[in-house]
Amino acid sequence: MPITYTQHTLEKLETLLKDLEYKVRYEKGNFRTAACILDKNKVVVVNRFSTLESKINVLAGLLQEIEVDEDSLNEKQKQFLYTLKKSTLQL
Numbered sequence: 625m626p627i628t629y630t631q632h633t634l635e636k637l638e639t640l641l642k643d644l645e646y647k648v649r650y651e652k653g654n655f656r657t658a659a660c661i662l663d664k665n666k667v668v669v670v671n672r673f674s675t676l677e678s679k680i681n682v683l684a685g686l687l688q689e690i691e692v693d694e695d696s697l698n699e700k701q702k703q704f705l706y707t708l709k710k711s712t713l714q715l
Contacts, residue, residue: 627684627711629677637683637708640701641668644692648683684708 627633638648647665650672662669668686670679687708694702 627680627708629680631676634676634680634683636704637680637687640687640697640705641683643696643701644690645696646690 641648645666646668648668648670650670652672668683670682674682687705692705694705697705
């Protein structure tokens with residue numbers, strides 16, 4: 625199932641990162657990519673001028689790179705993460 629590029633999907637990604645104790649911030653700046661992650665502080669900085677599709681793709685990509693403690697997620701979030709990983713592998 626492909627990712628739907630909606631505000632709701634973006635909010636689900638933000639909530640998932642928040643539950644993994646990451647803070648998502650939207651800032652302006654000269655980003656070469658749409659986001660960066662500051663591991664020691666668990667902060668994800670997203671370019672606020674990026675498109676909705678770009679923001680979703682970047683947050684989904686970051687979730688592929690970070691270590692996820694699935695014990696801190698509820699069943700719905702685990703299912704969303706599984707679906708997300710499956711769909712981003714097909715891209």
